[in-house]
Amino acid sequence: MKGSLTLVGILWAVLSLLTAVASTTSYFLPYWLFGTQLGKPVSFSMFRRCNYPVRGEGRTLVMVEECGRYASFTAIPSLAWQMCTIVTGTGCALLLLVALGAVLGCCMEELISRIMGRCMGAAQFVGGLLIGAGCALYPLGWNSPEVMQTCGNASSQFHL
Known part of the structure; x- marks a missing residue:
């Protein structure tokens, strides 16, 4: 099968998939x-x-040694982490969507035109900005009670 991408386009598709x-x-x-x-x-x-x-018998604290999500979106310890979850998740979804389209462009003829490639590049840029914004928002949640219990009572935003 002949794809619609040049050699540079194929490199872009592979790198897009890896980063996504x-x-x-x-x-x-x-x-x-x-x-x-x-x-x-x-x-x-x-x-x-x-x-x-978690509270065990006799009101003692017992550590549950497993990984899991918070029970609900509102159970996420801080508003900053809630916003970070949405912003970073949207950025990741956008990068995955562009990467899927780019990989399909390697296999299908005339799928990605020059204008479509530019639009996909712009979408990738926006996805990267969203992920970067999410990473910048994450330290704003370091003043939550859970982080302070784990990292010390002196923890605050941008200071662990």
Whole structure:
């Protein structure tokens, strides 16, 4: 099958796919922030957390050693992390959509024209800006009670 992309276009499609997969994987992994709580390692991302305390018998705290999402969107510890989840997720979705179109352009003839390629490049730029904005928003949530319990009471925005 003959595709609609030149050699440079094929390189763009491959790099687009690699960066979209890397960004989306990073979005879903809960290893953005590390600390300890009750002597156990704890990690966070925007909407996931590994190793969290729960009330056990006799009102004692017990660490659950597993990773999971927050029970609901409103359970995410800070408004900044809620916004970060939406902004970064939208950016990742946009990058994946462009990468899928670019890979299809490698296989299907006349799928991507010069104007379509420019539009896809602009969409990729917007997706990258959204992911960058999400990364910039993330430290604004470092003053949440959960982060302060894990990283120390001196934690605040942009200061762990």
